[in-house]
Amino acid sequence: MVGISMKANNIVPLSVLMVLQFTVISLVNQSSFDISYVNILKDTGGAMLAIGAISGWLSHLMPAEVKSVLVFWRWSNVLPGHRFIQLSEKDRRIDTVLLKARVSEYDLLKQNNSEQNSHWYKEFYRPSNKQDEVASTHRAYLLYRDAAAVSFVSAFALLVAKQFLGEYLLEVSYQSLWVFVVAIAGFSIAARNAGNRLVTTAVAISLSGLI
Template identity: 35%
Template structure:
């Protein structure tokens, strides 16, 4: 998993940079006139401020990446990505997910996959069995690796954008209370929330695809092995 996260680092940075765009636009709309005055009257000061504006978000994103990888527990990311407080991992619902995938023939499931449909299993037991008996044997398959990578990417991006919204909101609130002026306008928050919703939807889809793909690939492998 660490290799997948390393491969995702640049793509994750790009997704987080997209979230900065509405903030920049909002700043330009609400404070563009003041910035223009500084440029015309104090060009040296304006250069320094523009440099700070350009570097600041990049430093902020670097901090976010560090927090995502070393501070924020994966369980919290999964709760956000799946909008579930308890048992957020899609493997805990693999018995439902497999019934909605056209690649999986429920009538000819191998015993390991059939066991996942046992109603007596708890979500934790079902996820553990899916991971141990189904996912691990096929996890190096290119299709499964790609689904897993996309899941981790969108899960981490969701957490990063959520943190960015939280930090932006707190900074904006402090600005409103101290100097009586907003830093970020309402449409920027709306754009960020829509973007967050899209990332959460993408993470959900990738997680379900990974779970169903692992079951389908494992079943095909077992059938091929049986034919031989």
């Protein structure tokens, strides 16, 4: 339920990110600033509700596993939890000596990325996921991951539409795709950083004795 609640709470900021992309696309195609998109941000009624519903729907078209590949640019052992030991060793907040004492067979687990994620989830994330710092970082990760996914789906939809319905989309240039490409890259990097931070924050809080 926590994950669902976080995704629901992210609908508004996700919608804002999509409106900003459409504003840039409008600028690319018209060479002028279309204030109507900005006015949508002031609308707490129909327009934002519709965009929120569409953004939420688009974010669910891509499976979570594919979203992770899009964010972390890996095909196997994709999630940062699969590398929580390596990430923790680079985080100055984490005492490696305490971590080694907490994790049995530390060196063996370090070489087994496929087992690291389940260990991290059980021993570090589950006990700390109610902590504000962990929850806020998790929410940021989900927001930027879903934003990257929605941008990817939107770019694909635009490309297909231009190929098969080009005569009806003459005012929309292929340059619009670059807006989505830049957005996908930016959101993916932000999600990756937030995901890595989520992993190490859960470890740091667990080792600190706050839970």
